[in-house]
Amino acid sequence: MVSGGRKVAIVGMGGAFPDCKDLSTFKQKLFNGDSLIRSWDQPIAHEKNIRSTVSGYITEEEMGLEAIYSTILPGYPETYIDHLGRIPDSNLSTADIGSIWSMLGTQEAIKMAGWSTLETESEQTGVVIGSGGAGNTILRPAWHNFFELKRKSRLAGSHTVDRTMTYRDSANVSCLIKNRGVCESIGSACATGLGNIGYAYRLIKFGLQDRIIAGGVEGTSIETFAGFDAMQVLSKGFAPAQSSRPFDMNRNGFVCSFGCGIVALEAYDIAKARGANILAVIDNYHNNSDGDGNMFFPSFSGQKRLWKGLMNDVHIKPDVVKVHGTSTPVGDAIELLSVVDVMGDKDYQIAAPKSQFGHMLGGAGAVELITALMMLEKQQVLPCLNAEQLNPELEGFQKSADWEGPKQPLAAYRHLLSPQTLDKEINQIVCLNYGFGGTNSAMAISRDH
């Protein structure tokens, strides 16, 4: 039972987004109903050794960055150059690509928040950013040098640890902005992005910090992509823009994508007192575990308990539910039915932004929270692309004797998903994300009234 605490506001945002040069391009393309998913030359180069070839990837060039490769170790990105002069060289030298995106997103979020240097460098300012995977693009050539080529460990230099450690994104951001408060990372697979923001929310709510840079990131990595490809869980056989198709009958997997979402959180009263532009107020955050011992399979009862926890002592009546909606066969069905079981089938809309940019893994929850902030601002619901036909038959698990959820097929809830951007009065949005290991997370945000 959790109650009380301080109100928390979101006052800034930033990040890195596929096929977009900045936040405003991202917003424009999303509300145009565009897809940010493209054919990717990196998996294509592996020909028949890889199944999926589409991704919402981000190149170094698109971010104004350039990798400088080692003259000693083949394929080892020794450091990066920022051609736009945003990040000092010394900070770039300790960062992998995801950490650089985190630093860029942080600069943008702090600028939007309007925090002074004194506020940013305060003991009351924290950094909580996480990533789903390791620093794979750094580790692969470093390990190859040592284990396969049998060469000295020192040839990889002294930055394989700082550029690949679990909390590298937070560490690099903290060294850049020089905050004196908390610096750590939460990991919860594909719920990482929302999990870090939820944890940051709690730190402010309970008075441990006044402001926090929080978010999630997944740096472009063919190594990460190959891991999921091996599991046979990635979308295959569709044109890029049609590949991510949450809730559609013919969906056959998610699109493995990459990106970064950073938000600036601040104690509401402090933000209000300094006249900050409040992008949203966080009404509540709740997370739990399925408790069924299953690493991968989603849990209807776990998601129902998630909603119950979110609604505990808090007024939750969202106009939009931003779902996890990955485009996987079982995940989407369980999620839609759990949402309907709690929310009924009218007076709200479902937004599934992964239909536009795929699944950014550790970045997903944070980038999708940013899409929710944009929906609040624009008073428009993002579409669910490619949900052409929902299953008119009952799902297999709905026919089981112990199924306690809705008894209608997914097609009965077609009206909750719009194929186009939709105008709507939006006062509250619930954001949902789940991850391997049976972790579930939910956050409700509202317009500041």
Added chain:
Amino acid sequence: MERQEIIDGLVEILKTVRTIDQTKLVNITEETDFIADLNTPSTEMINIAAKTEQKFDVEFEDDDIDDLGSKVKDIVDLIIRTKEKG
């Protein structure tokens, strides 16, 4: 190999080490201290050593790297000493 030739080669290496303030890479002498004068992070010394091995086609002993001083002359001496060992 002349000592100045080695120093010039070291400066070329230092230009690729991005944690070092590049404006300080003028008038590098044998007495220049990587850490005290160039503010080189101590963790960066191993990068410099590895790049030095490649550039001058030598392979240092681990103990020699452990005992390496932080002045330019220390690494110049080590290069010459290692080359002499063959």
